[in-house]
Each structure stands twice: as C-alpha cells, then as structure tokens.
Amino acid sequence: xxxxxxxxxxxxxxxxxxxxxxxxxxxxxxxxxxxxxxxxxxxxxxxxxxxxxxxxxxxxxxxxxxxxxxxxxxxxxxxxxxxxxxxxxxxxxxxxxxxxxxx
Numbered sequence: 001x002x003x004x005x006x007x008x009x010x011x012x013x014x015x016x017x018x019x020x021x022x023x024x025x026x027x028x029x030x031x032x033x034x035x036x037x038x039x040x041x042x043x044x045x046x047x048x049x050x051x052x053x054x055x056x057x058x059x060x061x062x063x064x065x066x067x068x069x070x071x072x073x074x075x076x077x078x079x080x081x082x083x084x085x086x087x088x089x090x091x092x093x094x095x096x097x098x099x100x101x102x103x
Contacts, residue, residue, distance in 0.1 A: 002034050003073070007080045008095055011069075014083040018067060025064045026083070037071065037078045052093045057100045059093060072099045 007015075015023065025043040032041055038060065040046045049059045049070065059081075062069040068089045071080045079099040082092040 001076060003037055004077045005030055005033050005080065006077060008082060008099060010095070011080050011082050018083060022064050022067050026062070026067075026069060029062060029064075030080070033071075033078050037073055049093070052096060055093075055096045055100060057096070059096050070096070072096055074100060 015026065018026065029041055029044045032039070038046055043064060045063045047061050047063070049061050051057065051059045057072050057074070060071050060073070062071070066086050067083065068086055069080060069083045070089075070093060071078055073079075081095045081099050082089075084092060
C-alpha cells in the first residue's frame, strides 16, 4: 500500500535552508517513504523518537549527518513536520500535535 507524503507548512522553508547535498539525500529518501516510511537507506537512518507531552502517536526521525527531519504516520499518510540541524531541532517536535488527526 503506497503512502501519501505531506509537509507541514513550515517544513518547506526549513528544507530549502539545508545544504544542497543534504537536501539531495532527503529528496531521495522522501520519494522512498511512499513505499516504506520506516526503512533506513543510503545516507540516512530512520528511528523512533519519544513523543512530546500530549502526543500519543509515534514520532519518527530521519537523520542525515548532523541534520534531522521528523514525521508521523497517520493511516496511509506520512506527515513531515520539520527539518533542521541537530542543535535545537528537538524543540520543533511540539508541532507533532498539529500533524496527528483529531479523534
């Protein structure tokens, strides 16, 4: 079953601020996410994170060198929440509340 991939409104500007080589790896990885969002691949690793308070859905991180992307999987949809350098990145996880479908 293929997954749809959507981005939070703040994710695109953050993505465009990444170094070109890092963006290229993420572009390939995001294309592959439609088949299996939980699989690591060449140049990137996927891992589950501890969710912030108030979020019960699993949150996932995709690591490329010193950069991170986080996402949630909601049914057949992968929702990308943000990108950034590792330093300070995890503060962005509060956006996860906006990505998860309301009851």
